[in-house]
Amino acid sequence: MAAFGTVFTPDMMLAEFANNQWSEPALVPVNSISLHPGAHVLHYASTCFEGLKAFRHADGSVHIFRMDRNIARLQQSSALLALPAFDGAMLRQMILDIVKRYAADVPNPPGSMYIRPTHIGTEPSIGKAAAPSLNSMLYVLLSPVGDYFAGGARPLRLLLEDNARCAPHMGMVKSGGNYASALQPIMKARAAVQADQVLFCPNGDVQETGAANFLLIDGNEIITKALDASFLHGITRDSILTLARDRGMKVSERELTVDELLERAVKPGAEAALSGTAAVLTPVGTLIxxxxxxxxxxGQTGNTTASLRQALNDIQWGKAADPHGWLTKVC
Known part of the structure; x- marks a missing residue:
């Protein structure tokens, strides 16, 4: 089977911003993008994206999970990168149109259709290191995917590092540059201690890994960093915390130090997990x-982690009620 995220549908939706206006969104071949080598995105990283999924239910219908939250976050990222503003309704329709076109290709559970809206600065100017791109391109890619963890999610090994994942004021932007800045520490951690990921803890403040939010589960309490500009405001994170509150669990969004994490994580019955679109809720078995x-x-998968993951999957797959209105039916 192909690696997660490497297979794409033949077409995508695309709109371009030039002369202070957006073009009409159009269906185009996925390989049709042409960029000037001086495009702003290639030199000054004016790029942001989203990751969301469409799921097939047992009756054959297709539903997108929390699309409006992802659109709002892409608008926020675009504004923070000074990219041209776009109407959320335009992107919503672009997503619906392309998913409906390829609805027959949405896999059955545990697979899904991964949706990747992307916004990039395209103005051909290498003199704008301190100025925004006046032109941009907004497109929506689709990638049919299987389970992120073939054979089941195993407990991960995390190396705690006393550095930030990215510049503190950029953490809440879902931008490629943030992932690039985390890559070298992750590669070094894999080589040195066989870690799966790095948990970034600048000045002892437990934040997030290179591609997911971090949760500590201690009995009936979930502890995770309070939202601020330094890390990504995960939509899966928000969904898991909402489901935990529905169960009567205590959700503590606050500062968590490395010392407190290590003290509480080794207690009998303690759990830790990473949340994200691709991995949903993945157990953490070892902290280094x-x-x-x-x-x-x-070092094993905890019952609460497994239960919350299943509860979220059941909503996504239409096996349980959707009390919060998270699903948008496509067809």
Missing amino acids: HNGQEYAVGG
């Missing part, structure tokens, strides 16, 4: 800090 390994909850 200053050359020492700490087993979280005995």
